[in-house]
Amino acid sequence: MAEQYFSAEPSSKDVRRTLHVTLRDHEASVQVSNGVFSGSRLDLGTSVLLRHAPELPEEGDFLDLGCGWGPIALSMAFESPNANVWAVDVNERALDLTATNAADNGCANVHIAQVDESSIPLPQDRQPKNATSVPESLEFDAIWSNPPIRIGKEALHTLLMAWLPKLKRGAAAYLVVQKNLGSDSLIKWLAQALGAEFTVSKYASSKGFRIIEVRHEI
Numbered sequence: 001m002a003e004q005y006f007s008a009e010p011s012s013k014d015v016r017r018t019l020h021v022t023l024r025d026h027e028a029s030v031q032v033s034n035g036v037f038s039g040s041r042l043d044l045g046t047s048v049l050l051r052h053a054p055e056l057p058e059e060g061d062f063l064d065l066g067c068g069w070g071p072i073a074l075s076m077a078f079e080s081p082n083a084n085v086w087a088v089d090v091n092e093r094a095l096d097l098t099a100t101n102a103a104d105n106g107c108a109n110v111h112i113a114q115v116d117e118s119s120i121p122l123p124q125d126r127q128p129k130n131a132t133s134v135p136e137s138l139e140f141d142a143i144w145s146n147p148p149i150r151i152g153k154e155a156l157h158t159l160l161m162a163w164l165p166k167l168k169r170g171a172a173a174y175l176v177v178q179k180n181l182g183s184d185s186l187i188k189w190l191a192q193a194l195g196a197e198f199t200v201s202k203y204a205s206s207k208g209f210r211i212i213e214v215r216h217e218i
Contacts, residue, residue: 008114010035010093023071024050026078030069030101036094037068037148045209046071046146049176052204052211053144056080060141063088065163070098070110072144077107083141085110090117092128099130117155119162139166143173143214149181161193167216174203175212183210190214 012034019030021042032039038046049072056062059082064073067087076085087098087110095112102110113134114122124133143163149156164173177183184202187210191200194214203213 007035008090008092008117010091014093021071023075024079026075028074028078028101028105030071030074030105031097032069033093033097036091036097037066037146039069042071043068043146044207045176045178048206048209049144049146049174049211050075052206053174057083057141059083060168061086061138063140063143063145063163063166065143065145065159066148067098067112068094068146070094070101072146073098073110074101074105074107076142076144077102077110078105081107081109083109086113086134086138086140087111088113088115088121088134090115090119095128095131115162119159139168139171140173141168141171143167143171144175145173146176149177153182157189157193160190164190164194164198164214167198167214169216170218171216173214175214176209177212178209179205180208183212187212 014033016031016033019032021028056079062076062083062085064087067073067089073085073087089095099112112131114131121134187200199215201213202210204211
């Protein structure tokens, strides 16, 4: 589990497999591998998020936080081809898979970037091949994430507070979290940590998961 989320260079053998998936009514063939979150299928939580998250803006800067092999980033890119989709992860193999899957499916608007274990983007000279550093001043028109709950509360809080404040005013993030892994307590914590400029609420529930909406008010 630790390697799955927070190993920059997974020690497991990189064995690529092909999956055929449906991402918000778009068919895609993708590569998956070991040492990456949900490396053999489309994760149920991600599937719930993609089914229930609202329609995206036609353009802007979007963020897939903790991209894994890229199902959320690809969904965003398919739905809004005029947007810039930023896919970030600590895991180099995950980023390579996302870049490969984006290229194979014609999603030229997906940009990958690696972050360190404190969720801070690595500088450009330390980014892996085909990656770029997220501009420090960039604000996002949408953030979607199946966040890595099992990394522990402190690391999770650090991750979310590094990125959610980067929402533009009027924009929203949608996070999918299992009910039995603390989704309701996370809603309360986020509301307190983000302060009065943000509203945090339950957006939807399905199959044992909650989708949390975080909105930066105008």
